[in-house]
Amino acid sequence: MKADMGCKYRAYPTGTQESVLTGWGHTGRALWNVALEQRVYLWEQRGYTLRSAEQCKHLTAARADLEWMGAFPAQAGQQILRNLDRAYDNFWNPEHPAAFPARKKRGHRLSLPFPGQAVDVRKLNRKWAEVRIPKLGWLRFRLSRAIGVTIRNATVSRDGNGWHISFGVHTGRKPDAPNGKPACGVDFGVAAPRSCPPRPNHASCHRP
Template structure:
């Protein structure tokens, strides 16, 4: 049985457990890097593919020879090697967007994984529970929701707010039947976080940081830069307690910002999946969208800072994470997610299908068709066009009274249109 759902809880280790887990986290990071280097070396020198089954034998030898590896539970080390297998499998899978497995830096989040057989959970009362981890015993965590399934794996991690315990559980839940609700198209943007075709007003993500929090974060970043410069000049690059305290304060603010962003994303995607039978979105390549304008001191690029600000705004709205959540939530709630080709959605009139960049001069908020005179908010017009493309691609069986206009695509986009799945006939 594989894990089909995740549960995350706030953990409260003791002082001793905190120190042990922090050491294990750095050991787990080093073990990942060493195992990755070993695999890369064998492939480059001998064209030999090393997997976790064989690599676990080397791990057993290393645990006997090196105390810092032997201190890490054997189950955690084996789980790290299995995760490295999965990272390679995702990289080799042409249908997966993962890149080549990367090394983990010291600033990477501290995590220690365990298989489900190595942990045990017991409930203390309505709000608290404990998990038994190898070598450190019982660890308390806040039972904010029921597990709801059999535990298949567990991961203890630390961020700016403290420690958390995550469980991969097998719930056995099957995809719901089609809910038969009306469809929609969603345009994810920067000015408006999301504009749904069936709504008249956009949805905006609340500020992830308040004004005072932004000022404090900027001041902390400046203090960190000064303290790092001082450490390199006087301490040989070694971090002092004040610098570590500054880094901890920055981590707390950035974690709070990420949690607020994640909260809005979950609420948005859950609402879309529950209340719509068809959800059309743009099949964007976020990596290409956020490619930075490059330049050097000798040959500076053009509008580098402006492009950096745009990239930050795009990533702050997490289009990739929204698509990932919609993919599994659509199956949970009986909806259908369709990703359509994104080209010319902002320049196509949703009423007559005319494609003309002049219909949206200067990328403003107003869309005015040069052919039929149709006027609408640019993002709402794009969401209607996305819905129409989604219905032609995969949602023609959903009942709707919205008319589907013919899209006129210029010559530059016809090749990509031919490569897309053939649409069903719209009568």
């Protein structure tokens, strides 16, 4: 079952964990690029469509031959190949505005995806929790809000603001149908909404 809601939290890896995650991030980027090039080559040369099920077998062989690939979590590698499947499916879907899958440059945001069954979460207190990552151990993160019911996937990523852990969760709740009314914007700089009483001969209200 697919996730229908995402939750993102700030993660705080130790120095050792950060070094490992950075190395894994570059390995995952290399895996994506090689898998993409392999698919493009086979299609252009032979008209053959390669999917993740077959590439996962190649990944198993590479993990046995290459030490740096063997150190990479198998679950993350398999998830990367499945994500590539989805990128191709979105590209061919006329109802999905997606471009052709692109190579990831070295400066690209580091990202490590995992299936939900590969991770485990435990709450430490009201503000902190930990997630168990294969081959890494427990990664601490700020519990800024409740996670949800069932975790379908997890992604460890790094951007300009630091490390984060994102969870795709299944809530069992279907999306609300459009109500046909105009969109309403919210100013997040407002601490509390306040209404103004109507004034005669004045179409708008303002603060004194």
